[in-house]
Amino acid sequence: MINGEHLRLRALERSDIPLFVRWFNDPEVTDGLLTYLPLSTSDEERWFDEMLKTPPDQHPLSIEVLEGEKWVLIGNCGYQNIDYRCRLGEIGIVIGEKAYWNKGYGTEAMRLMVRHGFETLNLNRVFLHVYATNQRAIQSYEKVGFVHEGRLRQDMYKNGAYIDVLVMSILRSEWESARAKG
Numbered sequence: 498m499i500n501g502e503h504l505r506l507r508a509l510e511r512s513d514i515p516l517f518v519r520w521f522n523d524p525e526v527t528d529g530l531l532t533y534l535p536l537s538t539s540d541e542e543r544w545f546d547e548m549l550k551t552p553p554d555q556h557p558l559s560i561e562v563l564e565g566e567k568w569v570l571i572g573n574c575g576y577q578n579i580d581y582r583c584r585l586g587e588i589g590i591v592i593g594e595k596a597y598w599n600k601g602y603g604t605e606a607m608r609l610m611v612r613h614g615f616e617t618l619n620l621n622r623v624f625l626h627v628y629a630t631n632q633r634a635i636q637s638y639e640k641v642g643f644v645h646e647g648r649l650r651q652d653m654y655k656n657g658a659y660i661d662v663l664v665m666s667i668l669r670s671e672w673e674s675a676r677a678k679g
């Protein structure tokens with residue numbers, strides 16, 4: 498368990514699949530994601546089985562928020578493309594429950610994941626890709642301390658248009674000096 502102020506990140510469970518299927522069939526949620534086709538429960542079950550075969554440090558984590566006495570599943574996040582020679586990893590996140598958008602949970606989950614990347618996985622550079630149209634995500638990543646480092650022009654095609662993809666990253670040195678400043 499990775500514990501935050503309002504959230505916890507835990508290992509995915511097979512019982513999470515029905516919620517994932519709902520989220521990844523919602524066009525408002527998938528607007529910011531690579532997903533572009535309708536997804537069945539069987540698709541997601543197959544994805545889950547394949548995911549279990551990948552290195553454990555690259556398994557996504559479920560994001561839960563405490564409501565009263567109950568932990569509510571609202572999203573997931575994780576690392577992929579980890580390279581331990583160059584000590585870098587790519588991070589991704591989705592808050593699938595739209596009622597929980599704009600409440601600071603995405604930012605808190607990303608802060609926890611960045612700390613996990615530096616303090617547990619011993620990475621030096623954490624990076625991500627985000628669509629230039631995804632202002633909510635960009636604002637959240639900037640708050641975590643991600644720096645804009647590049648723009649892949651017309652790298653994605655969504656909703657009948659090409660969109661630019663931004664590359665953002667945070668280095669261990671930047672994260673450490675931000676922490677030292679409090």
Ligand SMILES: CC(C)(COP(=O)(O)OP(=O)(O)OC[C@H]1O[C@@H](n2cnc3c(N)ncnc32)[C@H](O)[C@@H]1OP(=O)(O)O)[C@@H](O)C(=O)NCCC(=O)NCCS
Nearest residue numbers: 529591592598599600601602603604627632633634636637
């Ligand atoms: C992107 C996502 C992870 C952000 O999580 P979240 O919990 O909604 O975000 P937060 O509340 O932590 O932060 C969002 C910030 O963006 C701001 N924001 C929201 N809409 C905005 C807009 N259209 N333009 C600019 N800023 C915006 C919010 O006000 C907030 O900033 P503030 O706290 O300074 O006011 C979440 O919305 C999500 O999962 N969306 C769908 C999937 C997705 O796009 N994933 C990211 C793929 S790169």
